Amino acid sequence: MKIKRIILIMGFLSSVFGFGQNNNLIELTAKQDAEEGWQDLVFSITEKEKLDNGFWSLTCKAKYENQIVGLKINIADGIPAGIVNEEIDNTSFKPNGVEIHSIGKESDKLIEVISKFYGQPKTLKFTSEKLTFTAFPLNKENAVLENGRFHFKLFFDENDERNLYAEIFLNPDLKNGTVELNEKNEEYRSNIVKLLSKNK
Structure with missing residues (x-):
C-alpha cells in the first residue's frame, strides 16, 4: 500500500513539476558553433515507434530558455545508400521520405x-498541416x-509549386537518442519559417 502511494505521489510530482524525461532533454542549441554562424538545432528523442508503413515516428524535444520545444518527425526506414563507390547515386532520392508534424504547444x-x-x-x-519532404541519403550504407x-x-x-522551396539537413541517431536539424543555407530561412508556420 505504501509503495502504491509513493508511485502515485511521484506521478503527481512528475506531471506538476516536469520531473522525468524532460529533465534529461538536450539544449536546443547544444550543437551550434558561434564561429560558423549556422542556426543548427538538436533534440532528444523522447518517444520512438516503428509504424506499419515502415517509417520510424520520433517525438523530438529540447530545452530552450527553461521551456520545452519540439516536433514529431517520421522517417522512412532503410532508405538505400546515396553515395556508392564515392559517387552520388541519383536513384536514391526518396519522395515523401520524411514527414514533420506538430505536437502542440511545444511546436x-x-x-x-x-x-x-x-x-x-x-x-x-x-x-497543423502534415509536411512531407523528399529525402536524399548522404550515407554509404542503407539507412x-x-x-x-x-x-x-x-x-x-x-x-x-508553392514558392516555398527549401533545403535542410536531418541527422537522426536512434542509438544515442538525438535528432539534428541543420541549416543548408541562409537563403532558405524565410521559406523554412513560412512552411513550418500556421499562416503561410
Whole structure:
C-alpha cells in the first residue's frame, strides 16, 4: 500500500513539476558553433515507434530558455545508400521520405524560437498541416535507422509549386537518442519559417 502511494505521489510530482524525461532533454542549441554562424538545432528523442508503413515516428524535444520545444518527425526506414563507390547515386532520392508534424504547444514554441534565430517576423503557431519532404541519403550504407547515426538532405517543394522551396539537413541517431536539424543555407530561412508556420 505504501509503495502504491509513493508511485502515485511521484506521478503527481512528475506531471506538476516536469520531473522525468524532460529533465534529461538536450539544449536546443547544444550543437551550434558561434564561429560558423549556422542556426543548427538538436533534440532528444523522447518517444520512438516503428509504424506499419515502415517509417520510424520520433517525438523530438529540447530545452530552450527553461521551456520545452519540439516536433514529431517520421522517417522512412532503410532508405538505400546515396553515395556508392564515392559517387552520388541519383536513384536514391526518396519522395515523401520524411514527414514533420506538430505536437502542440511545444511546436508552437519551437517555431517562435526558429523565427527569432532566423531573423524572420515572429511566428507563434506551428502548422497543423502534415509536411512531407523528399529525402536524399548522404550515407554509404542503407539507412537502417536503429543501427546508428545517419545523414539526409531534405527538400521541400522542390518544383517550387508553392514558392516555398527549401533545403535542410536531418541527422537522426536512434542509438544515442538525438535528432539534428541543420541549416543548408541562409537563403532558405524565410521559406523554412513560412512552411513550418500556421499562416503561410
